[in-house]
Structure formats: C-alpha cells, structure tokens
Amino acid sequence: MDSWLTTILIFLPVAGALLVWLAPLPRYWAGSLAALVSLVEVGFWISALGRFDFGDPSLQFDQQATWFPDLGVSYHVGMYAFSVWLVGLTVVVQAACIVYAWWVGRARPRAYFGLQLFLTGAIVGVFTSQDLLLFYAFFEAMLIPLYVLIGVWGGAGRMLATIKFVVYTVVGSLLMLASIVVYGLQAGTFDLVEMGRSTNTWIFLGFLAAFLIKSPLFPFHGWLPEAYRESPPEVSAVLSGVVSKAGLYGLLRIAIPKFPEPFSDFRVALLVLASISLVYGSLIAFRSPDLRGVIAYSSLAQSGLIALGLFAGNDLGFDGAVLQMVNHGLVSASLFLLAGMVERRTSTGEFRLLGGMARGRPALATVLMTVGIISLAVPLSATFAGEFLILAGVFQQHWAWAVVGAVGMVLAAMYMLRAISAVLHQDVGPAVPDAALDLRGGELAVVVPLVALLLVLSAWPAAISGHAFGGDQATRQIQSFAEAASP
Amino acid sequence: MIPTPHVDWFALSPVLAMLCASGALLLVAVLVPRAVRRPVSAVVCAIGFVTAFVFACFLDARSPDPTTVIADAMYRDRWGALAQVLIAGCGLVAVLISYRERMRDSHVAEYYALLAAAGAGMAFFVEAGNLMTLFLGLEWFSIALYVMCAIDYDLVGSLEAGLKYLVVGAVGAATLLFGSALVYGVTGELAFDKIAAAGHAHDAMLVVGLAMIITGFGFKASAAPFHMWTPDVYQGAPTPVTAFMSSATKIAALVAAYRVLVTAFPHDDRLWTWAIAIIATISLGWGNIAALAQRNVKRILAYSSISHAGFMLIAVAAANTLGAKALMYYLIPYCAMSLGAFAVVAARERELGEPVTLDNLAGFGWERPFFGIAMWTFMLGMLGFPLTGGFIGKFYVFAAAYEHDGFWWLIVAGVIATMISAVYYLGVVRAMYFRESAEMQLAPAGGAADRAGPRCRQWPDRVSGRGGAVPGRA
Numbered sequence A: 001m002d003s004w005l006t007t008i009l010i011f012l013p014v015a016g017a018l019l020v021w022l023a024p025l026p027r028y029w030a031g032s033l034a035a036l037v038s039l040v041e042v043g044f045w046i047s048a049l050g051r052f053d054f055g056d057p058s059l060q061f062d063q064q065a066t067w068f069p070d071l072g073v074s075y076h077v078g079m080y081a082f083s084v085w086l087v088g089l090t091v092v093v094q095a096a097c098i099v100y101a102w103w104v105g106r107a108r109p110r111a112y113f114g115l116q117l118f119l120t121g122a123i124v125g126v127f128t129s130q131d132l133l134l135f136y137a138f139f140e141a142m143l144i145p146l147y148v149l150i151g152v153w154g155g156a157g158r159m160l161a162t163i164k165f166v167v168y169t170v171v172g173s174l175l176m177l178a179s180i181v182v183y184g185l186q187a188g189t190f191d192l193v194e195m196g197r198s199t200n201t202w203i204f205l206g207f208l209a210a211f212l213i214k215s216p217l218f219p220f221h222g223w224l225p226e227a228y229r230e231s232p233p234e235v236s237a238v239l240s241g242v243v244s245k246a247g248l249y250g251l252l253r254i255a256i257p258k259f260p261e262p263f264s265d266f267r268v269a270l271l272v273l274a275s276i277s278l279v280y281g282s283l284i285a286f287r288s289p290d291l292r293g294v295i296a297y298s299s300l301a302q303s304g305l306i307a308l309g310l311f312a313g314n315d316l317g318f319d320g321a322v323l324q325m326v327n328h329g330l331v332s333a334s335l336f337l338l339a340g341m342v343e344r345r346t347s348t349g350e351f352r353l354l355g356g357m358a359r360g361r362p363a364l365a366t367v368l369m370t371v372g373i374i375s376l377a378v379p380l381s382a383t384f385a386g387e388f389l390i391l392a393g394v395f396q397q398h399w400a401w402a403v404v405g406a407v408g409m410v411l412a413a414m415y416m417l418r419a420i421s422a423v424l425h426q427d428v429g430p431a432v433p434d435a436a437l438d439l440r441g442g443e444l445a446v447v448v449p450l451v452a453l454l455l456v457l458s459a460w461p462a463a464i465s466g467h468a469f470g471g472d473q474a475t476r477q478i479q480s481f482a483e484a485a486s487p
Numbered sequence B: 001m002i003p004t005p006h007v008d009w010f011a012l013s014p015v016l017a018m019l020c021a022s023g024a025l026l027l028v029a030v031l032v033p034r035a036v037r038r039p040v041s042a043v044v045c046a047i048g049f050v051t052a053f054v055f056a057c058f059l060d061a062r063s064p065d066p067t068t069v070i071a072d073a074m075y076r077d078r079w080g081a082l083a084q085v086l087i088a089g090c091g092l093v094a095v096l097i098s099y100r101e102r103m104r105d106s107h108v109a110e111y112y113a114l115l116a117a118a119g120a121g122m123a124f125f126v127e128a129g130n131l132m133t134l135f136l137g138l139e140w141f142s143i144a145l146y147v148m149c150a151i152d153y154d155l156v157g158s159l160e161a162g163l164k165y166l167v168v169g170a171v172g173a174a175t176l177l178f179g180s181a182l183v184y185g186v187t188g189e190l191a192f193d194k195i196a197a198a199g200h201a202h203d204a205m206l207v208v209g210l211a212m213i214i215t216g217f218g219f220k221a222s223a224a225p226f227h228m229w230t231p232d233v234y235q236g237a238p239t240p241v242t243a244f245m246s247s248a249t250k251i252a253a254l255v256a257a258y259r260v261l262v263t264a265f266p267h268d269d270r271l272w273t274w275a276i277a278i279i280a281t282i283s284l285g286w287g288n289i290a291a292l293a294q295r296n297v298k299r300i301l302a303y304s305s306i307s308h309a310g311f312m313l314i315a316v317a318a319a320n321t322l323g324a325k326a327l328m329y330y331l332i333p334y335c336a337m338s339l340g341a342f343a344v345v346a347a348r349e350r351e352l353g354e355p356v357t358l359d360n361l362a363g364f365g366w367e368r369p370f371f372g373i374a375m376w377t378f379m380l381g382m383l384g385f386p387l388t389g390g391f392i393g394k395f396y397v398f399a400a401a402y403e404h405d406g407f408w409w410l411i412v413a414g415v416i417a418t419m420i421s422a423v424y425y426l427g428v429v430r431a432m433y434f435r436e437s438a439e440m441q442l443a444p445a446g447g448a449a450d451r452a453g454p455r456c457r458q459w460p461d462r463v464s465g466r467g468g469a470v471p472g473r474a
Helices: A002-022 A029-051 A081-104 A109-128 A132-141 A143-153 A158-187 A201-214 A224-230 A233-258 A260-287 A291-312 A315-346 A362-375 A382-395 A399-424 A441-459 A474-483 B009-031 B034-062 B078-101 B108-127 B131-149 B158-187 B192-198 B204-221 B229-236 B239-264 B266-292 B297-318 B321-352 B369-383 B389-403 B408-433 B452-456
Strands: A060-068 A073-079 B067-069 B074-076
Touching (some): A002 A060, A029 A081, A029 A109, A073 A081, A081 A109, A081 A233, A081 A441, A109 A143, A109 A233, A132 A143, A132 A158, A132 A233, A143 B408, A158 A201, A224 A233, A224 A291, A233 A315, A362 A399, B009 B074, B009 B078, B034 B078, B034 B108, B074 B078, B074 B108, B078 B239, B108 B239, B131 B158, B131 B239, B204 B297, B229 B239, B229 B297, B239 B321, B297 B321, B321 B369, B321 B389
C-alpha cells in the first residue's frame, strides 16, 4: 500500500477527471463528483501524512517502473518531507477551489471540473516525480488545463492573458527541456535520485529560466497581472497558491542541489532578483487600483521572499522557505477566493467602487480581516514564523538582504491594510448594493477550513519548519541530492 | 541466355498485396454495378492495405538480419519492413477518411486504385537497394499522387494543385535522376553498398551527384527550401489525399533518404550530415514562421508538416543508431496526428461546405466534443507536449542530435521552433474553444462585457440580491 500511495495521489484525480469527462452522468453531477474526488484525495494525503516517517531523510512511498530503458528514463515517484507538505497544500487548496466552483456553479460543468481534477493530478505529479523527464511531463501538463480554464471561463481580457501566460511558460519550459536532454544524456540516466551534480552553467540557466518564470521572479513576471486578474477566482487561487510553488519547488529540488557551483556563481545575482521582486512587487501592490491586483503583486513579492530563503542556502533559509510556501499558498488561495466572493456581490474589484462592506456583513469582515492580518505577518502568525526564519537565514549571507526582507514586511503591512480598508471600511462604495449578502454557508465552508489551517500553523509553525527535511538537516539533505550518484 | 535472379516473393509481398488490390479495383470500376461500387471499392482497397500490413509485420518479424534480395536490387530488412507497416497503416486510415468524402460515384474505384498503387509504390521505394529501383519507386508513387491531387477537377484549386505538384514533383524526380546518373558515372555502380565501396571522399562529381540526390529527396519530403509546392498542393488537393500525402509520402521519402545516405555515402558523411542539418534548420525556421501568418487550417497543417520534416531531418543528420530509432519513432505519432488532423478538417469541411479557416472553426470544439478533443490531442501532439507521442519523438530526436558531435545547436533550433509553433497549434485550439461560433455570438451592446456578466448569466445570482442583472458602472 505504502509504495502505491504516491501513485494514488497522482492518478486518483486524473481518473476522476476521466470519469467526469466520459461517464454519461447528468451534467449537474459533475461538480459533486469532482468535489467528492478532491475530498477523497485529501483523505489519502492525511493517510500519507500519518504514515510518513519524518525522521528519515530518504525518499519514501517511492515506486519505480522502467519507461525507456535505452535512455535511462523511468516512472519514478516518491516523496521527501517537503514534498509531503507541498502535496498537502495542493490537495487542500484544490479541494477548496473545486468545492467553491461547485457551489458557485460554472458553465459547461463537465469540461470545467474534469480540467480542475486533471490539474490537481498534474501538480501533485510535479511535487512527487523523481525522474527528470516525468517531472517535465507533469510540469507541462499543468499548463494545458490552466490554459483552457483561463481561456474559456476567464474574464473579458482572457485572450491576451492566455497568450502571455502560455508564451512565457512555454519558452521557460522548452529551455528546461533542452537542459534536461543534455543533462540526462551526460549523466546517462534521468533519475533524479541517481543523477549527480553538474557544473555546466548553461544547463543550470535553462532550468533557472523555467523555474523563475513559473514562480515568478522580477523580470519574468510579465504574464502574472493579466493571468491573475482574468482567471476565475478559484483558478487565480490555484495559480498563485499552488502552481507558482512548482517553480520554487524546482529551485529547491533541482536547480540548487544539482548545480552547486553554478548556483554559488549566480547566488548574488539571484538574491538581487529576489530582493527586487520583493520590493517592486510590494510597491506595485500598494499602488494597485483593484483587489486582485494587490493580491497578484503581493504574490510576486512573496515569491521573492521565499526565493531569498532558498538562495540563502542554509538550514534556516530552507526551513523558512518551505514553511512560507505553504503559508503563502493558503493565504493567497483564501484571498483570491475572498476577492471572488466580493466580486460576485459587486461585479467589480476596483477600490474606487468598493468600500464599507464590513457594515452588516460580519462574517465577510472577520474572515477577510483574519486572512489579511495573517498575510502581513503580524507576530504570532504562521507567516511571521516563516518570514522570520527566512530573514534569519538570509542574514547569514549578508545583513543587507535581511534589511531588504524587513522592508518587504513593512510594505506588506501597507498594501494589505490599504486593501482591507478600501474593501471593508470607508464610505459605502457605489458598486456595493445594500442587498449584497454576507458570506453564505457554502462560502464559509470553503474559506474557514483554509483560515483554520493557517491558525493551526500559527500555533505550531514547527509542524512544517521542523519537519520539512528528514532529520531536521536541510543543508545536509540538499547536499545529499547531488551526491546520491556516487556510492 | 540471360540468367534470371532468384526472386524473394516474401520480401515483395506487401508491395504485391497493394498492387493486387489496385488491379482488382480497376476491375471493380467496370464490373461492379454503380449502386454498390462505392462500398465495394473501399472494402477491396482496405483489404489490400490490411493484407499488406500483415505481410509487412511478418516480414519485420522474419528479417532480423538485413539481406539484399532479387539480384541485390532490394533490401529485405526491418527498416524497410517497419516503414511498410506504417505506410500500409496510413493507407488504411486514408481509406477510412476517404469513404465519406467520395460521395460522387464517378471515379470512385479509380481513386481507390490510385491510392493502393501509391501505397505499393511507397512500399517498393523504401525497400529499394539500388539507384534504379529507387527512381522506379519514386516515379511509381508520384504519378499516382499527381492524379489523385487533381481527381476532383470541379473542386476549386484541385486541378491547380495537381498541376503544381506534377511540375514541381517532376523537377524533383529529374534532379534525383540526374544525381543518380552522376553517381553512376563516377562509381560505375548502382547498388548502394557498392557505391560506398567504389566512391572516394570529396570526389567533385560524386559530391554534385549527392547534392542532387539530397535535393530530390528534399522535394518529396517537402523540406525547405524545396517546399514551395506544399501549402498550395495541400490546400487544393482533396483533404483525404492531403492526409495521405502528408503522412505516407513523408515516411517513404525520409526512410529512403536515410537508407541511401547512410549506406551509399558513408565516405562523405561529414558533408551530407551538415547539408541535412542546414536543410532541417531552414525547414524548422520557415515552416514555423510562415505558419503563423495563415488563417486556412489546411495551410497551417501544410507548414506544420514542413517543420516536422525539419525535425525528422535532424534525426537523419544525426546519422547514428539513435537517429535511426528517433526517425522511425517520430514517424509513428507524426503520421497519426497528421492523418487525424486532416480527418477532422475533412469532417468540418463536409459540415460547412467551404474551406476551413480559424474563423469558421469557432465554437467547433463545443459543438462536436469528440472532434474537439481529437483535434486538441493532435495539436498538442504536434506541439510535442508531454504525455503525447510527439513529445517522446522530439525527445528522441534531440537525444540523437546530442549524440552527434557538434550538432548540439540543432537542439537549440528545435527548441526555438517548438516555441514558435506553440502559437499556431494553440491558436487552433483557441479558435475551437475560446470563441463562440458566429451564430451564437451576441452583438456587442456597448463596451466590453463585464467580468461577472457572462459567467453569471446562467446562474441567477442570489448573493448580490440583484437577480443576476449586470450592474452599470458608476
């Protein structure tokens, strides 16, 4: 059972997707079935969490089957401790999004829910595949459902959004493909566990291009504002909460451990990019005229912060980065879903048309306020723990990076309080009808579990930061990724 | 008395099966009553291809060691047998696509006869072991294709397509023949392996002959810069013929080209691998860039077939074991995707009664879910998306290029070409799914639709307390 668990986590949603697409069910069952599958998926993940041995730094629940023997490619999946957390983030956020979409109702439900389930399987595949070619397959497989979800169910500007999104990501992933081919043929195998380190700068840059575009970091974020604004809210939630973590995961699993020399050559440049993303994203978020803009650019800023932690290259930085990936995933998914709920009531996310929504809507005010406060990293929150670890880690590189990080935290308070105030407080905006209701039961059932998870993490951040790497030795495990080849 | 060579009938069996079907179809054309001629001729043609398919499978299984047969004029090996399996398979699919298309009773049996004859010619071509049989096979299938292009003479562009293909194809064939003559003149040999033994590197006349042979193959494989005929012919020819041409002709031309170059010209391999690499790069570049500007789906697919010829030529240029594997592997998903995409286009053409463009594909994916999903799959496959055969094909091709010293830049060229191709392959998907069909579209009533508007229309909005009405902006 244990060795099948990863495979089940990947292919259960894919099977669900096929069922939704092909089975001759009444169309209104599609959403119910998808919601059910996504909840069962969460159940499987909880079961995996219970069985996972966090003291053991080796690959667990792994399964391997030959794919192309002549090139050393195999179907190899498994989980490390940090993969468990990222998979958990994926299945929880996706369950929330699918349930939300089911509650709201989407046109062409069979196509929609099938794509959402397929997307879940692809993202879980990215976080668990231990073969480079398989990783690439899942990395690309994420793109297709997202392309259609934005292109068919998106807002008025969806055409431009999809073109930008696809062009950016395809360019990145094809550069990565070239790197994968060369790297794998040099190593004689495509198995991530067996591949040794490489010193080739070009291969490193190919991987970096894909991961920095997906995250995204500063000069590669051109696709971000349109994609996040034009998607249906639950798709934005997945994009910023989970899919962007695939890029950061790639840095953590492949780019940093497998290319130690090129990485240390580029470390300063990468830290600079991460710092620019953090400050620039925060500033734009502060000037953004609409709710989704704030969340979108705050995601850019948070990607920069997490990348700072990864590029610090020490225990604190890695632990903090993994914790912050999960935190930010939950925060930004909740925020995008809340933005969707606000837009459903007012048909707009523009601040000049919004305001005063707190009056008579206590549930909306409480939930939005709670998530907003957690996202700006007040002390005692989970995000505070994550950001503190990251800053402490990056401080060991140079104090200047920690200063940039601290500036980012201050800016986060500015843009997030501005957004909350513009939606909830001030005078009642012209687009806010008096009849607009408070959060309904279905909406609360989606958001409250996410907030509850954030509160649990706030109480016990070490659940993740202390259990993200086997045996609590982040750097040792990262180094072991490159040395596994030489017995 | 002239000694007659021993004839290995088994090696010729796939060719003969298709040829017999062709002959039988000519009899069907006169003997079978008009009322049942259409189904009977399709069935006879299909039986011919199935028989050829089965024989080719057996030939593949029973020829583990390559040998030359029939006075060394033909090869009997797995390379040729596998190509014959593919050609017969393409022919069978072409019959299925043609069936609904050939509604008129005139020329229906002749059409199938030509199809089977073209298949037989290609099967002969890929087994050819000397320059004579090579040219014979080339003319054999080309002449059948010339007529098939022009067979629907009342279709707009069909005659033009046939004539254009005839003129350009004849130039290509003549070039190949001239090159063969030069090679024969230098070496005094016709068989490929003897040419290899007799030739010397950098013999000027041999090199000119080699260049002309490569040019001839370039015309048949529609590789740039010998591709000018491709978009017009693919657009003008009846769609099932285009489907067959884009798949089976590519198999024949590339498989034979690889065999000729590797077996007959090993001494000049540095020269021809570079020539092929350059042709591959030009095909990739021009095919993809020109495809961006097209609106007609058949023309898009034509340019895409040029760029795929470029990918497969990368495998030829690699000239190693992995390259051969990559070429043979790549052909399988490519043929499936190409036949499939043209089949979908044919179906849409029947529905509309006019050429299919990106504009009149709008909403097609939602109206016809099966065709939509199929076209999706073909487009993603051509793009080389993971989880499709196209990806594995491209992966093998890149791996082969990497194994050949100094050809790593072909990987870069292939990757850039794939990036460009994403725009038009996904453009087809976008046309099918993201726009509503023309009759479904509402006239714009001032300003862009609100974000919440179209999505909420079906679901009266309870939470806003407005019954789903789209509010005006303040």
